[in-house]
Amino acid sequence: MIRIRSAARFASLAAIALAGCASASDKPMTTLSPKSDLAQWIYRLFIQVTLWDALIFAIVVVAFILALFVFSTRVGEAGPASTAASDLTLEVAWTLGPALVLLMISIPTVRTIFRTQGEHAPEGALEIRVIAHQWWWDFQYPDGIKTANELHLPSGRSVRLHLESDDIIHSFWVPQLGGKRDLVPGQVNQITLVANTPGMYPGQCAEFCGLSHANMRFRVFVDSPADFATWQTSQLAGPVSVPPDRQLVMDGARIFANSPCTTCHTIQGVSRGYIGPELTHFGSRSTLAAGVLANTPDNVAKWITDPNEIKPGANMPPLLLAGPKRDALVAYLESLK
Numbered sequence: 001m002i003r004i005r006s007a008a009r010f011a012s013l014a015a016i017a018l019a020g021c022a023s024a025s026d027k028p029m030t031t032l033s034p035k036s037d038l039a040q041w042i043y044r045l046f047i048q049v050t051l052w053d054a055l056i057f058a059i060v061v062v063a064f065i066l067a068l069f070v071f072s073t074r075v076g077e078a079g080p081a082s083t084a085a086s087d088l089t090l091e092v093a094w095t096l097g098p099a100l101v102l103l104m105i106s107i108p109t110v111r112t113i114f115r116t117q118g119e120h121a122p123e124g125a126l127e128i129r130v131i132a133h134q135w136w137w138d139f140q141y142p143d144g145i146k147t148a149n150e151l152h153l154p155s156g157r158s159v160r161l162h163l164e165s166d167d168i169i170h171s172f173w174v175p176q177l178g179g180k181r182d183l184v185p186g187q188v189n190q191i192t193l194v195a196n197t198p199g200m201y202p203g204q205c206a207e208f209c210g211l212s213h214a215n216m217r218f219r220v221f222v223d224s225p226a227d228f229a230t231w232q233t234s235q236l237a238g239p240v241s242v243p244p245d246r247q248l249v250m251d252g253a254r255i256f257a258n259s260p261c262t263t264c265h266t267i268q269g270v271s272r273g274y275i276g277p278e279l280t281h282f283g284s285r286s287t288l289a290a291g292v293l294a295n296t297p298d299n300v301a302k303w304i305t306d307p308n309e310i311k312p313g314a315n316m317p318p319l320l321l322a323g324p325k326r327d328a329l330v331a332y333l334e335s336l337k
């Protein structure tokens, strides 16, 4: 009976341990699958420190087993004489040993800290401003592109992110590309990296920042240089003009232009709000509300009806639009490719 129970216990522990072994595609928030030089440096340090830790663990376990089974005294036997106070070699050895191990861990750690500061980007690096807000991300490129919650980077090119905050402290973290680095009000921190593998990498604010902290997600798309150029061209192209044959979209454009939406959102040529995300190319994004929902007409309709229903605390008021007006607005927003 006891044997069955302990076997079951072992099996469940093993299952929990093995669950950590999924591949990076099933576990996108892993730091063990580095896809940039920065993430690679941090990963290498982690492996080094883990190996030192494993060595120390092994030594302690061996000493423990020896003490238990080899150097123990039986009941009735006299205990060993104390040597600690008198054995100078032993004293020196167990002071120097740990000091050496700490040195072996601290040298690569301090080197990696300096190496990952991100202050010095090579000539020709792409410089991007990242501004954190409760609870979404603003990305601004030097050529005037502004987007939200979805950052596009070219693979193989050095990128320097200038991290700022509009309100309180947040933290930029894309496990497969690097971080975490805080975004502190009144200060500009930096991350410099070269992403090496095209793909989509999820990110998450990693500093508790209030009610919707867990809903402050984002995505980084690492594009091949050609795909990045295509994306840049389409973002720079200004807002999509409304096709006159699509009455619903035309109606939506009119409703938007005459609504309170314009006080908070920018659509180039239409409005100049800056409290909420840029919407000029909203239809080209795959998610909305900082990665909380897929960008589908149904979800956009839900969002503009009552943002707080979806994202507690969201700084967008419920506009309680319904029926045909709401459908037109959704059709217009989704047309903004």
Ligand code: HEC
Residues within 6 Å of the ligand: 134, 135, 136, 148, 149, 259, 260, 261, 262, 263, 264, 265, 275, 276, 277, 282, 285, 287, 288, 289, 290, 291, 300, 303, 304, 311, 314, 315, 316, 317, 319, 329, 333
């Ligand atoms: C008081 C300012 C304010 C007003 C008014 C406002 N919004 Fe927003 N909006 C925001 C903020 C702030 C966010 C970001 C919320 C978040 O993700 O936490 C947002 C997010 C959005 C998003 C999601 C964008 C993205 O990429 O994630 C859409 C779409 C949107 N608003 C549409 C509208 C429409 C349409 C209206 C008018 C009916 C409107 N908003 C009115 C502030 C506002």
Ligand SMILES: [Cu+2]
Residues within 6 Å of the ligand: 132, 135, 169, 170, 171, 205, 206, 207, 208, 209, 213, 216
């Ligand atoms: Cu945050």
